[in-house]
Amino acid sequence: MELIYLDREKYRSKNISDFRFQISDFAESKICILPEGGANTLALKGCSEIVDEIDIDFDYICCACGTGTTIAGMATNLKPHQHALGFAVLKHDNLLEEITENLFIHNSKLSIQNYPFGGYARTTPELIEFIKDFYKEHQILLDYVYTGKLMYGIFDLISKKLFP
Numbered sequence: 001m002e003l004i005y006l007d008r009e010k011y012r013s014k015n016i017s018d019f020r021f022q023i024s025d026f027a028e029s030k031i032c033i034l035p036e037g038g039a040n041t042l043a044l045k046g047c048s049e050i051v052d053e054i055d056i057d058f059d060y061i062c063c064a065c066g067t068g069t070t071i072a073g074m075a076t077n078l079k080p081h082q083h084a085l086g087f088a089v090l091k092h093d094n095l096l097e098e099i100t101e102n103l104f105i106h107n108s109k110l111s112i113q114n115y116p117f118g119g120y121a122r123t124t125p126e127l128i129e130f131i132k133d134f135y136k137e138h139q140i141l142l143d144y145v146y147t148g149k150l151m152y153g154i155f156d157l158i159s160k161k162l163f164p
Contacts, residue, residue: 014036035067035102036066036067037066037069038067039067039068039069039102040069043073044069044072044073044076044105046073047069047073047074048073048074048077050070050073050074050077051074051077051078059081059083059163060083060084060085060163061074061082061083062085062086062087062150062154063084063086063087063150064086064087064089064146065086065087065088065089065092065095065112066089066090068086068096068098068112069099071084071085071110071112072086072105072110075109075110076105078109082109083110083111084109085112085113086110086111086112086113087113087114087149087150087153087154088112088115089115089117089145089146089150090116090119091116091118091119091120092112092114095114096110096111096112113157115149115152115153116149117144117149117152121144121145123144123148127144127148128144130148130152130155134151
């Protein structure tokens with residue numbers, strides 16, 4: 001495999017239709033472009049198998065989301081009473097719509113909550129305080145990119161009585 005570095009300018013054009021042509025100068029053989037976050041149908045299939053590894057019954061499965069591929073894949077393999085709840089860690093006004101368009105999946109069992117705290121890999125004093133308190137209480141270290149935002153969101157929704 002030959003891995004080709006793209007500067008920010010070229011990377012920004014990744015969704016332009018002639019992107020393969022633009023980078024073909026760099027590659028002498030077939031090009032395989034992995035979408036951001038691995039967001040493709042093979043990833044959906046692989047992520048659907050995560051649910052098979054869970055050996056207890058549950059009502060909700062929750063996951064921090066970048067592209068939403070992991071939670072979308074899991075949502076495709078749920079029982080009728082189960083729901084998938086994604087927590088967007090980026091500034092996404094329409095992640096569910098992006099999942100539907102990019103991954104060709106529409107699933108009524110899937111919903112997305114927004115807990116970006118300023119955007120991807122960004123944080124706020126409120127989030128940092130939550131992570132510290134969570135560690136003191138549970139001795140589980142959360143990161144501020146994904147798991148801190150996920151757990152903050154879950155606890156917030158519990159306080160708002162989202163879960164029965």
